[in-house]
Structure formats: structure tokens, C-alpha cells
Amino acid sequence: MAANADEVYKELNAEDVDELRPMEIESLCVNCEENGTTRLLCTSIPYYKAVILMSFECPHCGCKNNEIQSGEAVQEHGTEIVLRVREQADLRRQLVKSEYASIEVPELELTIPSRSQPGEVTIVEGVLDRVRSGLNQDQEKRRLTDPENAQKIDEFVKRIDDCVALKTTWTLKLHDPSGNCFIQNPDPRHVDPRCIVSHYSRPADEIKMLGLADDQDQLDQPETAEWKSYEDAKQEVVHFHTNCPNCNAPTEVNMKPTDIPFFQTVIIMAQVCDKCGYKTTEVKSGGGIRPNGCKLILKLEKPEDLTRDVLKSDTCSLSIPELDLDVGYGALGGRFTTVEGLLIATKEQIDMQSSFFMGDSAVSEDKEKVKSFLDQLDKALALELPVTIVLDDPAGNSYVQSLSAPLDDPRLQKEFYERNWEQNEELGLNDMKVENYGELDAVTEEKEEDE
The missing domain is CATH 2.60.120.1040 (ZPR1, A/B domain)
Incomplete structure (x- = not known):
């Protein structure tokens, strides 16, 4: 029977030294071609990932080498x-x-x-x-x-x-x-x-390099799914075959457009692997980039504010002025959740990053700052500390549920603004050529017909 991952990758713990003894393997030294010793240690770094630590030492020539390999599965992206x-x-x-x-x-x-x-x-x-x-x-x-x-x-x-x-x-x-x-x-x-x-999203050559597909496999891209029409697609769930990024078993990705009331159409994608139980969800905007950026300002005052639906796109940044928190647009990715779920995801990401790099050698002052911040975030989740959540999306594709739509919500404020040059540059709009686009397209079609 295969060993449980928790039994193989033990967490680092100074008290359980006996359980963390490395495995020793006799191996050839590439320097002097005599036999040396390789030590392997499978361990789990708290709040980070499972890793395999390897150390080689040759007693004949003194050659040493250290290496680390990830014990985790390949990530989704x-x-x-x-x-x-x-x-x-x-x-x-x-x-x-x-x-x-x-x-x-x-x-x-x-x-x-x-x-x-x-x-x-x-x-x-x-x-x-x-x-x-x-x-x-x-x-x-x-x-x-x-x-x-x-x-x-x-x-x-x-x-x-x-x-x-x-x-x-x-x-x-x-x-x-x-x-x-x-x-x-x-x-x-x-x-x-x-x-x-x-x-x-990994291209085909990288998928094959990671061993997630054979060299002979013809990888189907999600764009090859045949939809009768955009309106027909809203009425059905589209399936396309792929491999699980965790165990490489054949599985399916389900994709369906849906309309968010008083907002726009979004595309929801979900994948569940029947073999290993791996699950993943992702939300993408069903429309293009809006003419103006949008800033959503929400005041957390009542319990129902935590249950509001939130659509955060890939281009949206999150900030909480009262906590001096500013999270970039690429940190949490695109997701459809609640206000409470968004704050919990933010806390988990900060906790994971700080826990891995705040070891015994870290400055105690930095540790106290992070601990104090996480305590304040817990108070905000318990509504003991009034805070304001600001979602700033230059593409205008983010959404916070209004509790009084279509009337104005007293605790939700929307501000539309014109993007600056730097924001257009990040969205790739400065290099787009749209002048006389229709005429150029017609000329191209005529050339193709002549050929």
C-alpha cells in the first residue's frame, strides 16, 4: 500500500529529531569516481510546500553538493x-x-x-x-x-x-x-x-517537458470547443478533455457562460479529477476591456456585507486603507467569491509568504508587524474593526454585489475614471492599432482571394 503523503513529508520540528533523520544512499562521486554518501530528507515546510532536500559528500576528495526538489504536484499554471x-x-x-x-x-x-x-x-x-x-x-x-x-x-x-x-x-x-x-x-x-x-497557461512543449503528456500527444486547446453560438452556449455546459495537472489522469474541464445581474456575462470554468480529487475553479470576464476603469469602495459595517458576492478579475487590485494593505492585481488571480472569502484568501496568502520567510533569523520587529497586521485582519472579519475595501480595476471587469440594486447602495460606491498611460500599457492597449481596422481587414481578404 502506498504511504500517505503526510507520513512521507514530515514537518520541520526540533523536538522530533528522530523522525527527521535523513535517508543515506551510497552513490558515485562525479569528481573522483569514488563512492560517497547522498542524504535525502523529505520534509514539509510549514505554510509552504513539501520539499526533498538532498546533500552529497565525498570523503575521498571532499566534493560536496546540495540540492532541493519540490515534492509538490505541478501547479495549475x-x-x-x-x-x-x-x-x-x-x-x-x-x-x-x-x-x-x-x-x-x-x-x-x-x-x-x-x-x-x-x-x-x-x-x-x-x-x-x-x-x-x-x-x-x-x-x-x-x-x-x-x-x-x-x-x-x-x-x-x-x-x-x-x-x-x-x-x-x-x-x-x-x-x-x-x-x-x-x-x-x-x-x-x-x-x-x-x-x-x-x-x-503552459504551451504544449512545456506540458510535455513536465511529463504531463507524451511527445506524440496532440493537445487540444480550450479554444477548439465548437459552440453553436454564444447565446446557445449560455444554455449548456461545454466539456473539453484535458489532463489533471496533479496526477496527469484524463479528466474534463467544464465551462459555462452566465450572466451576473446588473453587471455582465462571465465565463465559469471548473475541473474535478475523479482519480485524485483535485479541484480547481476560475472565472473570466465574458466581455472585452471597458472604456473606463472602475473603482469599487465598500464599507464593512454589517454581517450581510461579508456575504456580498465579489467578482475580482485578473487586472483588479485590492487595498484596505485602515490596515495599510495594498495587494496587486496579480496576487490573488481572478475569482468569484464573497467579501469574506476574499479577505480570508488575502490573509492566507500573506500568512503563507510571511511564515516561510520569517524564520528564526528574521528580525523580531518584522515578525511583530506581520502578527499585528493579521490580528487586525481577524478583527475586520469579525466586524470589530470598521474597514473599507477598495477594488481598483483598470479594465472595469470587477463587481461587488449591491444589496439594493438597481437603487444606490449606501455602503457601496462606484467611481469610473479614465485610465492613464501606465495602466493602458499594462493592459496592452498602447500598442493596439485600431485606426482603419475594417479597411485593412478588407484589403487582407482581397489579397487572400487573389492568391
Whole structure:
């Protein structure tokens, strides 16, 4: 019988040392080709994920190597994180990457392909330190045998040193198809001003690289579902085949458009795996980007305010001025829930991030700030602390239920505004060419007919 995951991945606990003894395996040393020892430890990091820690040591030549692999299933979406390194604090941010992650530093023209390095927990500066150590490994020998390339490597190492010393600002791009990557936010209560986290649907090549499909499989995309018409689709649930992102078993995704009263049409997608029980839901706007952005301001005063329906789109940010909380649009993703569910999801995400990076070495002052904030959020959920929730959606595709629709709601305020250049840039509107679009389309059709 297969072991339970809770029995395999024990939580880190200083009192139960005996249960956390690593497994030792005799293995070959790649440096001297003698036998060394590899130690494996399966453990669960509280509020984070299950991981497999590996450590190799050779008693003959002293070669050592440490590696970490995720023990979690592949996430539903891939993750891409872009960090602009501007301050010393950015260099000390902790970073988690899987073996499937690729790293890019455009300013250095540096690209580390996926599966070329093992997964690890390090800091941002450690990424460049590892590259520098690899380049300097045989540099003395290279200066004698290949002085031209040795000089080029010295020049490149100098550029790395300038980045580490912050003589030049640089950008770190982390692209992980498995979704098991993370870069620390120094202040989880606020939007990270120099770090952008986005999630994407994996293309076919990444799905096959992760082993979720065979190389011969022809992967069907959701867009291939044949709908008779948009109105007909509202009356039925559309099914399309896919593989479970957790266990790779064949399953189905159910999709149905539905109308939200006094708002618009949305598309609800749900997936349930009969084999492993994995569940996922997602909500997308059924319309395009609105002409104006919309800001929804809700005052939490009565219990019924917590039960209001909320549609938060991918482009919507959340803030609570009384708690000095500001959550970016990419943090919670798109979801259809209640006000209470949205606040609980926010609390869980902040608690998860702070718990993993607030260990024994963390500053006690930072721990107290996070603990105090979570206590205040609990009071807001209990309506012991009056707060105001602000949902700001530049695309205008978010919604909070009005308890007196179509009349004005005294505790819900809607403000429509014109987007600025930066918001249009984030939505990809600045590069869209819509002038004479119909004429260009007609010319294209004529050319295709002539050909």
C-alpha cells in the first residue's frame, strides 16, 4: 500500500529529531569516481510546500553538493516573476526555484536554461554568485590554453561584479513552467514596487517537458470547443478533455457562460479529477476591456456585507486603507467569491509568504508587524474593526454585489475614471492599432482571394 503523503513529508520540528533523520544512499562521486554518501530528507515546510532536500559528500576528495526538489504536484499554471534589482535589500531577497525554471538577466545577456541547474533555495545575489563561480572554476588553466576566451570571461565576470555592487541596475526574470517558484516580498502587506508576478497557461512543449503528456500527444486547446453560438452556449455546459495537472489522469474541464445581474456575462470554468480529487475553479470576464476603469469602495459595517458576492478579475487590485494593505492585481488571480472569502484568501496568502520567510533569523520587529497586521485582519472579519475595501480595476471587469440594486447602495460606491498611460500599457492597449481596422481587414481578404 502506498504511504500517505503526510507520513512521507514530515514537518520541520526540533523536538522530533528522530523522525527527521535523513535517508543515506551510497552513490558515485562525479569528481573522483569514488563512492560517497547522498542524504535525502523529505520534509514539509510549514505554510509552504513539501520539499526533498538532498546533500552529497565525498570523503575521498571532499566534493560536496546540495540540492532541493519540490515534492509538490505541478501547479495549475506556470509562473513568471520579473524583479528589478535596485537596492541592497533586493539582493538579499530569498528565492525558490525548481529544476524546471529558467533564469534571464537581459542586461548581462545571460540566460540559464531550464533543467540546467538543480532546484534550490537561495537569495537573488546567490544566482549571480553561482554563475561567477562556474565561470572562474577553470579560469587559471584557461588563461594558459585559451587566453582570448579567458579575457572575455574576465570581462563578463567584471560585469557580474558591477551588478552585485549595484553599479548598474539590472533585471532578474524567473520563468517556471511548474509554478513552484517564488521571490520574497519584503513587505507582504503591500504591492511589491519592483517585482511583478504573472501566471500563464503552459504551451504544449512545456506540458510535455513536465511529463504531463507524451511527445506524440496532440493537445487540444480550450479554444477548439465548437459552440453553436454564444447565446446557445449560455444554455449548456461545454466539456473539453484535458489532463489533471496533479496526477496527469484524463479528466474534463467544464465551462459555462452566465450572466451576473446588473453587471455582465462571465465565463465559469471548473475541473474535478475523479482519480485524485483535485479541484480547481476560475472565472473570466465574458466581455472585452471597458472604456473606463472602475473603482469599487465598500464599507464593512454589517454581517450581510461579508456575504456580498465579489467578482475580482485578473487586472483588479485590492487595498484596505485602515490596515495599510495594498495587494496587486496579480496576487490573488481572478475569482468569484464573497467579501469574506476574499479577505480570508488575502490573509492566507500573506500568512503563507510571511511564515516561510520569517524564520528564526528574521528580525523580531518584522515578525511583530506581520502578527499585528493579521490580528487586525481577524478583527475586520469579525466586524470589530470598521474597514473599507477598495477594488481598483483598470479594465472595469470587477463587481461587488449591491444589496439594493438597481437603487444606490449606501455602503457601496462606484467611481469610473479614465485610465492613464501606465495602466493602458499594462493592459496592452498602447500598442493596439485600431485606426482603419475594417479597411485593412478588407484589403487582407482581397489579397487572400487573389492568391
